[in-house]
Amino acid sequence: MPTSMRSIMRDAVGIGVGVASYGVSFGALGVTTGLSILQTQFLSSIMFTGASQFALVGVIAAGGSAISAIATALLLGFRNLPYAIRMSQLLEVRGWKKFAAAQLTIDESTAMGLAHEIEVDGTHGGKWAFWATGVSVFIFWNAATLLGAVAASAAGDPKALGLDAAVVAGFVALLWPQLTNNYRKLTAALGAVAALVFIPFVAPGIPILIAGFVALALGLRQKLSGDH
Amino acid sequence: MLWMPVIVASLGAYALKIAGYFVPQKLMDNQRFRNVSGLLPIGLLGGLIMVQTFANGMSLTLDGRLLGLVVAIPLLLKKAPFIVVVLSAAAITALARYAGLNY
Numbered sequence: 380m381p382t383s384m385r386s387i388m389r390d391a392v393g394i395g396v397g398v399a400s401y402g403v404s405f406g407a408l409g410v411t412t413g414l415s416i417l418q419t420q421f422l423s424s425i426m427f428t429g430a431s432q433f434a435l436v437g438v439i440a441a442g443g444s445a446i447s448a449i450a451t452a453l454l455l456g457f458r459n460l461p462y463a464i465r466m467s468q469l470l471e472v473r474g475w476k477k478f479a480a481a482q483l484t485i486d487e488s489t490a491m492g493l494a495h496e497i498e499v500d501g502t503h504g505g506k507w508a509f510w511a512t513g514v515s516v517f518i519f520w521n522a523a524t525l526l527g528a529v530a531a532s533a534a535g536d537p538k539a540l541g542l543d544a545a546v547v548a549g550f551v552a553l554l555w556p557q558l559t560n561n562y563r564k565l566t567a568a569l570g571a572v573a574a575l576v577f578i579p580f581v582a583p584g585i586p587i588l589i590a591g592f593v594a595l596a597l598g599l600r601q602k603l604s605g606d607h
Numbered sequence: 608m609l610w611m612p613v614i615v616a617s618l619g620a621y622a623l624k625i626a627g628y629f630v631p632q633k634l635m636d637n638q639r640f641r642n643v644s645g646l647l648p649i650g651l652l653g654g655l656i657m658v659q660t661f662a663n664g665m666s667l668t669l670d671g672r673l674l675g676l677v678v679a680i681p682l683l684l685k686k687a688p689f690i691v692v693v694l695s696a697a698a699i700t701a702l703a704r705y706a707g708l709n710y
Contacts, residue, residue: 587655
């Protein structure tokens with residue numbers, strides 16, 4: 380195995396280990412929200428896109444309707460569509476591999492694929508980086524979910540473990556690196572304010588959708604040239 | 608009953624992913640599509656943070672979850688990795704509750 384592939388492999392495993400801690404929280408949270416271990420595991424293997432999974436469980440836990448839980452999860456998962464379009468270019472997959480690649484198209488695998496698309500020495504490690512990261516995250520995420528779900532159903536109050544605060548911190552950490560310019564910061568701030576203001580007036584789950592609507596409106600009125 | 612949202616949302620999430628491997632690449636040339644898909648998760652995450660921190664059903668509350676925000680922001684300013692942010696928030700909140708924070 381060439382050195383560059385070995386270093387990609389090491390990064391892929393590192394990212395897998397990193398998401399595992401969050402996966403344990405997800406497993407525990409899913410079960411304490413009232414999902415069975417099987418349902419929690421289903422989300423980690425079939426839905427397999429962390430923020431949407433947390434959002435779905437979060438809206439259900441908050442007493443939101445099934446429809447608003449689904450809508451929130453899908454709106455958050457919408458970013459996987461442009462990721463997939465981009466990865467389809469990079470991977471040049473055909474046949475059944477398209478369906479496997481689609482399942483593994485998430486933040487981490489896309490970021491690694493793009494980071495290694497053109498290496499410094501002119502080689503192309505993007506495909507390898509995408510598959511290695513996708514498979515690594517899939518394995519670690521699912522194993523961690525199972526661990527968390529089993530542990531939480533055996534014992535433990537998620538609040539005593541600080542898991543509810545960890546979810547908040549996790550969402551902040553997911554948002555943080557995306558705040559790369561003032562328009563993006565404005566969008567996050569207005570989404571936050573809109574959700575906060577509506578919490579007392581609309582059913583649980585709806586405030587998040589209102590934040591999504593604010594982002595949609597800001598996206599439509601954003602300048603068409605450049606990313607100001 | 609919980610199977611319905613679990614299955615529908617999971618299949619929907621997969622549909623969004625697989626669609627990307629079949630739609631024309633030209634969609635990515637559309638600046639409006641790129642703007643909206645770039646900003647959507649940002650606004651939603653902003654809203655989710657508020658709801659996860661302050662909502663209790665339809666009322667606003669201040670409780671230990673606020674520690675998640677209070678711990679995360681300075682760590683992120685110091686460029687701490689994701690895992691450190693999440694584990695610190697859990698550990699500090701757990702300790703605070705163990706020490707007697709009753710929220």
